[in-house]
Amino acid sequence: MVVTEPDGRLEVRLGGQLYLAHRYARAAANHALRKYQLDLRHLGVLGYLAEDGPTSQRMLVDRLQMDKSSMVYVIDELERQGLADRRKDERDRRSYAVHITAKGRERLAAAMETTGDAMAELLVPFSVAEQRHLHELLARFIQHAEQLS
Template sequence: MVGMDPEFRLDTQLCFALYTASRKVTSAYREPLKAIGLTYPQYLVMLVLWEQDHRSVRQLGETLALDSGTLSPLLRRVEAAGFVTRRRSEQDERSVVISLTDAGRALQEPAAGMQRELLDELDMSPRDRKTLHMLAQKLCHVL
């Protein structure tokens, strides 16, 4: 369209750049994660549990910004794979606690190696990665 505002073009849209980058990053993880028996969403759950085991479903949902309708089936699949267990909290029967199994803990080292390899493939300095991460977090906090 003649006279179109340059800031309204697709190639200048922040939302499109973020959408495309997110899809490409998730795609880059697909095959390496498949090799260790995880999907990308399952990997995110495992990252949270590797950082701190024995989390409630509510805590996981808050940390991952997922609602229970999305998180519950995801947790069932991770449990069926033998990487976590689910049990009622002893302090609060209404709360379900997710814990790593030995098999789930054993995935941490291969996942860390996979993560290092993927980061090495990025043509970004550690400083640029840190800046990008900080800006992405800032965006998440303001939206």
């Protein structure tokens, strides 16, 4: 069943709201991350490496849905800062795996704390129960969107 409103389709309005919510959340997070010389792309790569271990650039591109040239820039920057490094992949010596460094893990922990504070500020209008519900709704939305692509 499609829900509509007198001034237009609700689905279109929701799309616009998701877009604006994304823009505000991204801007707040990136502003908070400046002091760490990071942005959300860097945080995404470091977070993935910390959770899943060494990974090829190709896999990072696929998992984080980032274009190849942006991924190269992000990994180059992480290497420049000593937060990650590329090493020959032990399973395939023709390719490289990206590894998070100890310094990268430390920076990730601090950056996650700061980003969490920035997001908490944006979520002030919601109760804890509403925040959980929003999280569940967005997780379902993302899961469905992934299945469509």
